[in-house]
Amino acid sequence: MIIQPTPELKRYTLPQLLRARARHEGSRVALRQKDYGIWNEITYAEYYQKVVGFAHGLLALGFQPGERLAIIADNIPEWLYAELGTQAIGGISVGVYQSSLPAEIAYVLDYTGAALVLAEDQEQVDKLLEIRSEIPGVRKVIYEDPKGMRAYAGDPWIIGFTEVLRLGEEHARANPGAVETLIEKGKPEDVCHLSLTSGTTGRPKAAMLMHKNLIHMGVALQQVDPLKPTDDYLSFLPLAWIGEQMMSVGMALAGGFAVNFPESVDTAMADLKEIGPHVMFGPPRIWEGIQSSIWVRISETYAFNRWVYRRLLEVGYRAAEYRMRGQAMPLGLRLAYGLADQVLFKPLRDQLGFLRLRRAYTGGAALGPDVFRFYHAIGVNLKQIYGQTEIIGIAFVHRDGDVRADTVGKPLPGGEVKIAENGEILARSDAVVAGYWEKPEATAETFADGWLHTGDAGYLTEDGHLVVIDRVSDVMHTASGQMFSPQFIENKLKFSPYIKEAVVFGDQKPYLTAFINVDPQTVGKWAEDRGIAYTTYIDLSQKPQVAELIRKEVKAVNDSLPEHLRIQRFVLLYKLLDADDDELTRTGKVRRKFVMQRYQPIVDALYSDAKTVRVEAEFKYQDGSVQKVATEVNVLEAAPLAGAPGSYVAR
Structure with a gap:
């Protein structure tokens, strides 16, 4: 018997649901992990056995119900064993981004009061050793990968994952029913996982996820887009991110499809081609990056x-245009597309690993309409979702045949939405979390009156589609009072294969300006093809030929915008915006206010007559070292004014 993703599943906790699958379909493949080039299969029975074994190990270490275990690791089965093992005995798991710097990890562990930490390898253990004095509440650090760990053998603070499992075996022999008893006590409304918010406006908050939140999401989304138990999913985005929790935990346990883990982060795209997943989920940067790589290959x-x-x-x-609207194509176009599909699109999808892909989602930020059209043009059923950590990643999704590039779709089954008087989007469903960990004031504000106050501005179309404008706090007005969304313009700029990131300014200003990060891959290739030598990213970004290239891209975007939304001046930023420099969140969102403050001299130059601005560039490296380089950044105009060389205005 295969358990179906029905609303009945919401009466389970996550460990209870895994146990049910182990009992009824224990021989089916639940997980795969690629190791030394070989895909190793893990059945539901083995999955559950590992979870119970780790749970016994935690009890042997004195872990108590209600305590927190933090996980800092890449996408590996042991993350799921630790997460569900913690939840099985009434504990709470905490996801930490593996790319986090030591200071960021110290904040999360102190804020959540983590008692134990699972750190994947020596790199992560070294981070914890660096901040050891700052996290006195952490009693044990558990490492999964033993490579390089021999030097730490005498430190009682550090213990191996296999040793925890061995302790678990001893505990199970002495207390055979201990874990099962605690699993039975679990309730769907129990808080089971802490997921960090993006933190675009400050330090991340930890959303308190309940079992029923993740299971509801897994059930509701599959009511719209059914998946088969034989389907495959590749888990390559950070499991600390709500989107990956939604797919690899909530969706996978509710739907019963197999979760595949790549050999490493570096091989994820190659492993994707081998697996050929049926469903894929990723933020815009993933889809934009794939599109850029296609452009490079074609060029x-x-x-x-x-x-x-x-x-x-x-x-x-x-x-x-017909596929997205669910309309039948005229015969001539259908024949022409069939030929194009055989000649180009099908081989292209095969090379990307998309040949079996039926469901593809993007979320976490807005994706430009041109990117949507591109993927549907090559036969990828890409759909926008909208949600937040506080509602398990998805509250709205496009339906097949009703994909609109300017909307994020309709509410999931069981979800409600309304627009507040100030234009803020309010939502509620069984996916809304219990609040923020140790943040009662923020909880009261965000979850007031039984509704999740998203902080985003938007409106509903006549047929129920949601249009998201921007963050309420990010919506801007020009000096003449005209409202605009900087994110809308940024997305149009980022459709260019040469532009990796853009930040638009103009609130209460006479005209709009922008910071632009050129894409080092595509612009570097463009420069090499033309014999333009460069050394560093700084050098490349300030080349006059590159300035002209990007000027054309900005002009193309300006031509598609009303006059008051056109970029008049811009700079090619001398460094890529980076999460390690606090300019981006760990999910890749721009911290707009921080960026504006950090680069205030450049912003000021954009609203002056300056042609250049002198800056001191600061670069942080993973070893903690900092390098400072003085450089000069050119202030560029959007389009030359006819008859006046050297003077520029927007057109």
């Missing part, structure tokens, strides 16, 4: 091939 081929690509892509774009 390296022969002129005739590039011409064929452009002609067939035009056919794909026309077909996409």
Whole structure:
């Protein structure tokens, strides 16, 4: 018997649901992990056995119900064993981004009061040793990968994952029913996991996820987009992110499909091609990055091939308009698309690992409409979702045949939405979390009156689609009082294969300006093809030829915008915005106010007559060292004013 994703599952906790699958379909594959080039399969029975074994090990270490265990690791089965093992005995797991710096980890562990930490390898253990004096509440650090750990053998603070399992075996022999008894005591309304918010406006808060939240999401989304128990999913985004928790925990346990773990972060895209998943989820940066890589490959081929690509892509774009609306294509277009699919799109999807892909989602930030059209043109059923950590990642999703690039779809089954008087989006469902850990004031504000106050501005169309404008706090007005969303313009800029990131300014200003990060991969290739030598990213970004290249891209975007939304001046930022420098969140969102404050001299230059601005660049490295470099950044205009060389205005 295969358990189906029905609302009845919400009466279980996550460990109870895993136990049910182990009992009824124990021989089915639940997880796969690639190790030394081989995909190793783990059945539901083995999955549950590992979870129970780790739970016994925690009890042997004195871990108590209600305590927190933090996990800092890449995507490995042991993350799930630790998370569900902690939850099985009434504990609470805490996800920590593996890319976090020691100071960030210290904040999370202190804030959540973690008693134990699972750290994947020596790199993560070394971070913890660096901050050991700052986290006195951590009693034990558990490492999973023994490589390089021999030097720490005499430290009682550090213990191996296999040793915890061995202690668990001893505890199980002495107390055979201890874990099962605690699993039975679990309730769907129990807080089971702490998931960090993006932290775009300050330090991240920890959302308190309940079992029923994740299971509701797994059930509700599959009512819209059913998945098969034989389907495959590749887990390569950080498990500390709510999107990956939603897919690898909530969706996987509710739907029963297999979760596949790549050999490493570096091999994830290659492993994706081997697995050929049926469902995929990723933030815009993933889809934008794949599109850029396609562009680079096409640009390296022969002129005739590039011409064929452009002609067939035009056919794909026309077909996409019908596919996204769920309308039948005219016979001529259907035949033309069939040819284009056989010649280009199907081989392209095969090379990307998308040949079996039926469901593809993007969320975490807005994705530009042109990117949507591109993926539907090549036959990828990409759909926007909208949600937040506080509502388990998804509250709205496009339906098949009703995909609109300017909306985020309709509410999931069981969800409600309304728009407040100030335009803020309010939502509620069984996916809304219990609040923020140790933040009663923030909880009261965000979850007032039984509704999740999203902090985003938007409106509903006549047929129930939600249109998200921007963060309420980020919506801006020009000096003349015209409202605009900087994110909308930024997304249009980022559709260019040469632009990796953009930050638009203009609140209470006479015109709009922008910071632009050029894409080092595509712009570097463009420069090499033209014999333009460069050394560093700073050097590349300030080349006059690159300035002209990006000026054309900005002009193309300006031509598609009303006059008051056009960029008039911009700079090519001398460094990539980086989460390690607090300029981006760990999920890749721009911390707009922080960026503005950090680069205030450049912002001031954009609203002056300056042609250049002198700055001191600061670069942080993973070993904690800092390098400072003085450089000069050019202030660029959007388009030349006819008849006045050197003077520029927007057109």
